[in-house]
Amino acid sequence: MKLQRKIGLRATALGALAVSGALVLTACGSDDNAGGSTGGTGEKTSAASNIKCDGAKGKLLASGSSAQKNAMDVWVKNYMAACTGVEINYKSSSSGEGIVAFNQGTVGFAGSDSALKPEEVTESKTVCKGGQGINLPMVGGPIAIGYNVPGVDKLNLDAATIAKIFSGKIKTWNDPAIAALNAGVKLPSTAIQAFHRSEDSGTTQNLGKYLGATAKTDWPYEAEKKWPAPGGQAASGSSGVAAQVKQAEGAIGYFELSYATSQSIPTVNIATGAAAPVEATSENASKAIAAAKIKGTGNDLALGLDYTTKADGAYPIVLVTYEVVCDTGNKADTLGTVKSFLTYTASDEGQKVLTDAGYAPIPAEINAKVRTTVAGLK
Amino acid sequence: MASTTPIDAPPPTPAPPVTKRSGTSTGRAGDKVFLGLSRGSGILLLVIMASIAVFLTYRATLAISKDEGNFLTTFDWNPAGNPPVFGIAVLLFGTVVSSIIAMAIAVPIAVGIALFISHYAPRRLAAPIAYVVDLLAAVPSIIYGIWGALFLVPYMEGLNLWLDEFFGWTYIFEKTEVGVARSLFTVGVLLAIMILPIVTSVSREVFLQVPRMNEEAALAIGATRWEVIRLSVLPFGRSGVISASMLGLGRALGETMAVATVLSPSFLISGHLLNPGGGTFAQNIAAKFDEANELGRDALIASGLVLFILTLLVNGAARLIIARRKEYSGANA
Numbered sequence: 001m002k003l004q005r006k007i008g009l010r011a012t013a014l015g016a017l018a019v020s021g022a023l024v025l026t027a028c029g030s031d032d033n034a035g036g037s038t039g040g041t042g043e044k045t046s047a048a049s050n051i052k053c054d055g056a057k058g059k060l061l062a063s064g065s066s067a068q069k070n071a072m073d074v075w076v077k078n079y080m081a082a083c084t085g086v087e088i089n090y091k092s093s094s095s096g097e098g099i100v101a102f103n104q105g106t107v108g109f110a111g112s113d114s115a116l117k118p119e120e121v122t123e124s125k126t127v128c129k130g131g132q133g134i135n136l137p138m139v140g141g142p143i144a145i146g147y148n149v150p151g152v153d154k155l156n157l158d159a160a161t162i163a164k165i166f167s168g169k170i171k172t173w174n175d176p177a178i179a180a181l182n183a184g185v186k187l188p189s190t191a192i193q194a195f196h197r198s199e200d201s202g203t204t205q206n207l208g209k210y211l212g213a214t215a216k217t218d219w220p221y222e223a224e225k226k227w228p229a230p231g232g233q234a235a236s237g238s239s240g241v242a243a244q245v246k247q248a249e250g251a252i253g254y255f256e257l258s259y260a261t262s263q264s265i266p267t268v269n270i271a272t273g274a275a276a277p278v279e280a281t282s283e284n285a286s287k288a289i290a291a292a293k294i295k296g297t298g299n300d301l302a303l304g305l306d307y308t309t310k311a312d313g314a315y316p317i318v319l320v321t322y323e324v325v326c327d328t329g330n331k332a333d334t335l336g337t338v339k340s341f342l343t344y345t346a347s348d349e350g351q352k353v354l355t356d357a358g359y360a361p362i363p364a365e366i367n368a369k370v371r372t373t374v375a376g377l378k
Numbered sequence: 379m380a381s382t383t384p385i386d387a388p389p390p391t392p393a394p395p396v397t398k399r400s401g402t403s404t405g406r407a408g409d410k411v412f413l414g415l416s417r418g419s420g421i422l423l424l425v426i427m428a429s430i431a432v433f434l435t436y437r438a439t440l441a442i443s444k445d446e447g448n449f450l451t452t453f454d455w456n457p458a459g460n461p462p463v464f465g466i467a468v469l470l471f472g473t474v475v476s477s478i479i480a481m482a483i484a485v486p487i488a489v490g491i492a493l494f495i496s497h498y499a500p501r502r503l504a505a506p507i508a509y510v511v512d513l514l515a516a517v518p519s520i521i522y523g524i525w526g527a528l529f530l531v532p533y534m535e536g537l538n539l540w541l542d543e544f545f546g547w548t549y550i551f552e553k554t555e556v557g558v559a560r561s562l563f564t565v566g567v568l569l570a571i572m573i574l575p576i577v578t579s580v581s582r583e584v585f586l587q588v589p590r591m592n593e594e595a596a597l598a599i600g601a602t603r604w605e606v607i608r609l610s611v612l613p614f615g616r617s618g619v620i621s622a623s624m625l626g627l628g629r630a631l632g633e634t635m636a637v638a639t640v641l642s643p644s645f646l647i648s649g650h651l652l653n654p655g656g657g658t659f660a661q662n663i664a665a666k667f668d669e670a671n672e673l674g675r676d677a678l679i680a681s682g683l684v685l686f687i688l689t690l691l692v693n694g695a696a697r698l699i700i701a702r703r704k705e706y707s708g709a710n711a
Contacts (some may be wrong), residue, residue, distance in 0.1 A: 230646075
């Protein structure tokens with residue numbers, strides 16, 4: 001009896017191991033959100049690579065924003081292919097965690113989807129001997145608003161309507177406010193199910209900044225990482241929100257563009273006041289980021305985005321993620337690698353891969369400043 | 379013993395009577411070392427537990443002292459806000475309600491399965507069923523979460539509409555908001571599936587321990603199989619089933635990833651269980667930890683401390699019930 005049970009348990013454990021192992025493996029496989037295009041790009045660029053590996057050596061740890069994960073994956077892969085013997089390990093967790101790790105001095109640089117706060121800069125001075133933490137805008141991207149309304153392939157919305165939908169003031173798809181922006185489209189009377197992120201997120205904060213800047217009366221909330229409005233439903237992660245929008249009829253939600261393209265979810269065109277409503281694409285996002293002003297001082301290149309832009313073809317709901325480094329006082333054993341790697345990511349070649357991964361390149365004028373700053377890191 | 383062979387026996391050693399006593403040292407080095415080691419291990423455990431408790435309480439106090447809302451009654455969780463405001467009311471409600479739903483569904487089914495395996499099923503069928511139930515326990519909870527979100531939630535919608543139509547008058551099954559079934563009720567169903575194996579396997583073990591004599595005695599006075607179960611198996615197994623349920627309840631209270639994946643959290647309390655919304659302690663910690671600042675982490679630790687106290691109370695209550703029932707059960711017969 002006893003013996004039999006033991007064998008039974010062992011078989012159970014083995015079976016469970018096999019099942020969960022298989023599941024874990026599949027999970028890893030499907031994680032690559034940017035699809036096949038990244039692989040192709042990777043091979044292309046590393047074949048004709050201009051990556052300079054001067055001074056790069058050993059192992060570089062980095063951590064932070066998951067919003068730039070897919071870009072980082074491609075960059076790290078290309079870079080490590082060109083510079084053999086150098087290992088870069090970007091742990092995609094969250095901006096908050098990345099900055100904490102940076103200020104504890106455990107990573108060479110951090111990824112963050114919002115610029116360092118004043119108190120975080122103060123804290124960074126203990127790690128950056130003689131300098132401080134600075135923000136380098138490296139990856140831009142559109143935040144797409146995806147929807148699931150059968151029979152509607154094209155949908156135009158403006159900021160006020162989006163604010164009313166997400167705060168629960170507009171409840172059905174055939175609401176006059178939506179109809180007014182979509183002449184000739186037959187809208188069903190389906191109830192609207194607005195989905196937001198259940199965890200704190202930089203994506204939520206950036207959408208909040210956009211709505212707060214363009215539709216103050218309908219969106220009186222502070223732009224925080226936490227979802228501020230009442231009502232609606234929540235799902236965890238951009239992938240969770242995208243999955244719900246895909247699944248539920250009448251749903252609408254926001255996520256990075258790559259989640260919409262990889263699951264073929266239709267996205268809303270934004271009526272900004274430009275000649276025509278603007279589609280969520282990488283190029284259109286770049287046009288909006290081009291209107292940004294640098295608000296950081298000295299070496300800090302934190303951006304102030306212009307959400308109210310009416311320029312033709314400028315998609316206003318954008319997210320810029322930064323790499324956070326020390327301007328002076330980087331650790332001697334990682335400085336070479338950080339400089340070399342960021343020189344690559346800010347190069348034309350590095351920025352070009354972003355479009356394929358569903359992101360937007362940083363506009364040339366700002367990017368030029370990033371390159372100068374990277375070259376001057378000490 | 380030695381007295382029968384007085385000539386070639388070696389001088390008797392005085393030690394034997396002492397070794398019989400358990401728990402005291404014989405004065406030999408090995409025993410002393412072992413006593414020291416085991417006592418040290420026991421004390422080490424207490425020290426670790428105490429230091430964890432002190433750390434948690436310290437961090438929790440830091441957070442609560444900065445909370446501008448009421449920690450117990452505020453319906454919000456925003457430690458990063460200005461001013462920081464957070465409260466556990468919604469989390470406490472969600473944790474308790476989803477666990478109650480899970481228990482209400484899982485315990486009767488688990489007892490049924492356990493009885494079937496131990497008393498009804500032919501041997502050839504009982505073994506594979508027991509095996510499959512045990513296998514359920516080995517599935518990681520995130521897998522339950524993904525399964526729940528992608529499979530269970532869409533299928534719960536039909537059930538929800540049915541419940542709303544026929545049991546809407548009960549208030550709790552009235553669905554007042556549109557939305558997919560990412561509700562506390564769905565979470566309860568998922569938790570029920572997750573705690574089923576532990577409740578089943580412990581109950582089965584207990585039912586198998588029922589003295590053969592009791593069952594045969596019942597059969598001898600002409601009881602049917604159901605009467606045997608009612609008269610001898612259930613009374614004997616009652617305290618065991620309660621302990622099994624408490625083990626399951628422990629898992630339901632603390633379940634994190636599955637709840638975080640399936641639930642659509644919100645900081646509102648609603649008695650309409652089919653509406654999306656609500657939250658649990660563990661789910662909230664998983665969702666908020668990543669982006670939390672220093673105060674946010676302390677606040678989450680404080681909420682975790684409340685969950686710990688809740689679990690302690692539940693387990694304490696269970697022990698009381700078991701202790702009281704024990705004398706009436708068949709165990710002492």
